[in-house]
Amino acid sequence: MRVVNLGPDPSLAFRPELLPSDGKEKSDFRNFVSGELYERVFNTYRLMHTHQTLDFVRQKHAEWSGCTHARMTMMESIQCLDQLIDESDPDVNFANSFHAFQTAEGIRKEHPDKDWFQLVGLIHDIGKVMALWGEPQWAVVGDTYPVGCHFQNSIVFRDLTFVENPDNKNETLNTECGIYEPHCGLDNVLMSWGHDEYLYQVMKFNKCLIPEEGLYMIRFHSFYPWHTHGHYTHLCNDKDLQMLPWVKEFNKFDLYTKSTELPDVEELKPYYQSLIDKFCPGVLLW
Numbered sequence: 001m002r003v004v005n006l007g008p009d010p011s012l013a014f015r016p017e018l019l020p021s022d023g024k025e026k027s028d029f030r031n032f033v034s035g036e037l038y039e040r041v042f043n044t045y046r047l048m049h050t051h052q053t054l055d056f057v058r059q060k061h062a063e064w065s066g067c068t069h070a071r072m073t074m075m076e077s078i079q080c081l082d083q084l085i086d087e088s089d090p091d092v093n094f095a096n097s098f099h100a101f102q103t104a105e106g107i108r109k110e111h112p113d114k115d116w117f118q119l120v121g122l123i124h125d126i127g128k129v130m131a132l133w134g135e136p137q138w139a140v141v142g143d144t145y146p147v148g149c150h151f152q153n154s155i156v157f158r159d160l161t162f163v164e165n166p167d168n169k170n171e172t173l174n175t176e177c178g179i180y181e182p183h184c185g186l187d188n189v190l191m192s193w194g195h196d197e198y199l200y201q202v203m204k205f206n207k208c209l210i211p212e213e214g215l216y217m218i219r220f221h222s223f224y225p226w227h228t229h230g231h232y233t234h235l236c237n238d239k240d241l242q243m244l245p246w247v248k249e250f251n252k253f254d255l256y257t258k259s260t261e262l263p264d265v266e267e268l269k270p271y272y273q274s275l276i277d278k279f280c281p282g283v284l285l286w
């Protein structure tokens, strides 16, 4: 796998004043306490935290990882997201395809030299197509967290939504490490099933040329308990910790470019098509 030389700490390059934000402060994003979308968001997490067990995740890996569901190009898959509104997101009430271009354009402004990073911004949420193929949103969208071990307090709605989850009452699973060895590495940890892991599997299956930093962004961008709250480091190995600054760097754009100011997608398509042609060309298996 290709690892690129990324230079100094990526966070030093971030200039939030370049991003559209509807006048929102950073602290206004990810409000899980109130807001007009609260009920929809809470309900999505309630279902996720009730039904996502270790067994459920194993079953979803078996079901989706073979990439036998569709054949389409990357640009076609982005267009699919025109039909999807993410019901776990308290900041967005428009089609996910706009969020794809908003994220990519934010990265392009700050990192004009890193085409692979811009492309990751564009494609990171495409795994949400599972919701258009019959998977309920609670098994597609939202923050992720490890299953098979104790559910940490930094998971959203932790106190309210795990009451009916059988794994939450299972004494073997409900320890700090559960079924895992300390510092086993996130590659060996089963995350709650969703669009991050699915797209990672699609990228690997189709042998896409995105560097490892980008694959980590794709696979763990929704793992807020880790990248934002610093939990679950007892499961991380050195490689995970080395990649963490890049996942955090990605998160700034994923979150703070969310704006009702929608980009002109048709105008942007030729540029992003050239990145797709470079890193994940042709028809892909999904």
Ligand SMILES: [Fe+2]
Binding pocket: 124, 125, 195, 221, 222
């Ligand atoms: Fe996402």
Ligand SMILES: [Fe+2]
Binding pocket: 099, 103, 124, 125, 254
């Ligand atoms: Fe996103």
